[in-house]
Amino acid sequence: MPAARGRVAVIGLGLMGGSLGCALVRNGWEVTGWDRNPEVIVQAYRQGAITWMPATLGAAVAASQYIFIATPVTTIPQMIRDCLPYAVPGTIFSDLGSIKERIIEEVFTFLPSNYYFVPGHPMTGSEQQGINAIDPFLFENAAYIIIRDQRNPETVTAKVASLVSQAGAQLIYLDAAEHDWIVGMVSHLPHLVAVVLALTAGMAEAAHPGTLALAAGGFRDTTRIATGSPSLWEGIIRGNRVKVLEALEQFEAQLKAVHQMVADDDREGLVSLLEQAREVRLQIPTKHKGLLSSLYEMVVTIEDRPGTIEEVLRYLSQAQINIKDIEILRIREGTGGTLRLAFENDTAVERAVALLSKHGFKVWRR
Numbered sequence: 604m605p606a607a608r609g610r611v612a613v614i615g616l617g618l619m620g621g622s623l624g625c626a627l628v629r630n631g632w633e634v635t636g637w638d639r640n641p642e643v644i645v646q647a648y649r650q651g652a653i654t655w656m657p658a659t660l661g662a663a664v665a666a667s668q669y670i671f672i673a674t675p676v677t678t679i680p681q682m683i684r685d686c687l688p689y690a691v692p693g694t695i696f697s698d699l700g701s702i703k704e705r706i707i708e709e710v711f712t713f714l715p716s717n718y719y720f721v722p723g724h725p726m727t728g729s730e731q732q733g734i735n736a737i738d739p740f741l742f743e744n745a746a747y748i749i750i751r752d753q754r755n756p757e758t759v760t761a762k763v764a765s766l767v768s769q770a771g772a773q774l775i776y777l778d779a780a781e782h783d784w785i786v787g788m789v790s791h792l793p794h795l796v797a798v799v800l801a802l803t804a805g806m807a808e809a810a811h812p813g814t815l816a817l818a819a820g821g822f823r824d825t826t827r828i829a830t831g832s833p834s835l836w837e838g839i840i841r842g843n844r845v846k847v848l849e850a851l852e853q854f855e856a857q858l859k860a861v862h863q864m865v866a867d868d869d870r871e872g873l874v875s876l877l878e879q880a881r882e883v884r885l886q887i888p889t890k891h892k893g894l895l896s897s898l899y900e901m902v903v904t905i906e907d908r909p910g911t912i913e914e915v916l917r918y919l920s921q922a923q924i925n926i927k928d929i930e931i932l933r934i935r936e937g938t939g940g941t942l943r944l945a946f947e948n949d950t951a952v953e954r955a956v957a958l959l960s961k962h963g964f965k966v967w968r969r
Contacts, residue, residue, distance in 0.1 A: 608632045611766070612667035614660070614682055616647040618728065619699045620673025621737035624652035626770035629739055637663035638734075646734045661689035669695050669766060676700040677838040680709040683720070692717040697763050699725055701786055702842040703750055703779040711754060721763040722750040724782065725772060726790075732832055743771030744927065751776050787846030792854060794836060795847070797829040899952040903942045904965040915942065918962055924955050 608631045613620045616638040624634045628651055636653035637660045638644050648656045657663035664670060664686045672682045679698050686696070696719065700706055703722050710720050727745035747767050751760060764774050777785070804822070807814045840847055864872045905911040919926060928945035946952045952968060959966045 609669075610635065610667045612636065612663050612670045612686075613653070613673055614638075614663070614670065614686065615673035615675075616643050616652060616734055617673065618732050618734075618736045618738075618741070619725065620671065621647055621650070621652040621734050622739065622741035623671060623673065623699070623725075623767075623770060625650070625737055625739035626742055627766070628652065628654055630769045632769075635663040635667060643734050647737075650734065650737060651739070652734070652737055660685060664689040666691065667694065669697065669763070672696065672698040672700075675835055675838050676702050676706065676842050679706050680713075683710055684713060687715070687718065690718065694718055695759055695763060696720045697723050699723060701790065701839050703782045705842055707750065707752065707779050719755055719759045720752075721755055721760050722752070722779070723763065723767060724748040724750075724786070725767070732835075740771065742767070745772050746775050747772035748775050748777055748782055750779050750782060752779070783843050783846045784849070787843050788850045788853075791840055791843055791847045792850040794828050794831065795840070795851070796854065797826045801826045801829040899946045899949050901944050901946075901952050901956055901959075901966055901968050903944060903959060905942060912942065914962075915944075915959065915964065918958055919944075919955055922954065922958055924951055924958070 610633045611624075611627055613624045613634060613636040616624070616636050620636065620638075624636055624647065628634050633655075634653045635655060635657050636644060636647050637657060638647070644653070644656050647653045667690070670683075670686055670690060672679050672686075674682050679700050683696050690696075692715075696710075696714075698706065698720075700722070701724055703724065707720070707722055714720055725742055725745055725747045727741055749760060749764050749767075768774055800822075804815060804818065804826070861873075861876065863869075864876065903915055905915065916926070916929075925947065926944055927947050928943075930943040931941075944955065946955060956966050956968060
């Protein structure tokens with residue numbers, strides 16, 4: 604029997620689509636889903652990402668008020684085409700892709716006037732992919748970009764925004780061009796930089812075996828995103844090619860300037876550059892999975908012994924202090940490390956500082 608809220612279809616049951624399905628099921632929606640791999644559909648049902656298993660794409664789409672396309676970006680327009688024969692007039696399509704301009708323009712060339720397409724992009728994810736990596740809380744406190752387009756009535760855009768906010772997402776509205784430029788700079792460029800760093804270290808490893816074994820936390824953090832799916836990222840980068848090239852040109856100019864300063868042994872220039880970079884980095888708001896608003900933070904120094912992190916969390920839990928974000932900033936092998944904890948308001952962080960100080964932890968506010 605359909606849930607009271609209505610029916611949503613999720614096409615593509617990997618990490619993103621499966622996680623969205625889980626979140627909506629938890630919020631009372633009937634969720635159908637389809638994937639090219641029948642075994643994935645069965646697994647999605649077992650993990651609670653869908654409420655029933657359709658035999659065909661048409662069965663998944665039929666009578667759904669919303670259809671979310673969570674397939675690779677290169678396939679999104681075609682998937683909408685494939686769904687249209689089974690969708691009823693008034694159906695609202697959305698997507699989870701990380702590029703927008705090219706997808707939007709293609710979709711609106713064939714979308715009938717009595718159907719809608721409200722593009723979206725959740726700024727969250729994981730290096731793990733596939734149905735076994737799904738997380739019902741993946742969207743919680745994550746920035747979710749909704750693209751405003753004049754071809755969509757505001758009421759339709761608002762419906763999609765309301766739906767995804769039920770998964771815990773924090774909404775940000777952008778137009779398509781602005782979205783693609785921003786993600787080109789802060790998502791697609793960093794991925795390519797991480798790739799180049801990893802490849803450069805690989806060359807060093809070949810020349811000097813053991814190099815990678817000495818890679819510390821900073822290098823691991825900087826190159827972590829290079830482990831993402833090559834096939835997915837190829838489509839993303841090519842799909843946003845113009846904006847990525849603009850970002851690469853800006854990066855190359857900065858890199859050349861650094862190269863020249865080092866070549867010239869320009870101490871003053873280098874110090875100035877490092878200071879500027881530090882100031883820029885400090886301006887970035889504390890974020891939880893892409894949330895573009897500041898949280899109240901503290902840092903905790905922890906010993907290198909089993910159970911230390913668990914102790915910190917247990918003390919805060921017992922005091923009913925809710926943690927909005929947690930990050931391991933640094934692990935110093937053999938000597939411990941530091942945790943960053945973020946809270947929803949000033950009162951919570953003050954209580955946490957006082958509590959953990961009382962229990963002997965070295966803490967300070969950020």
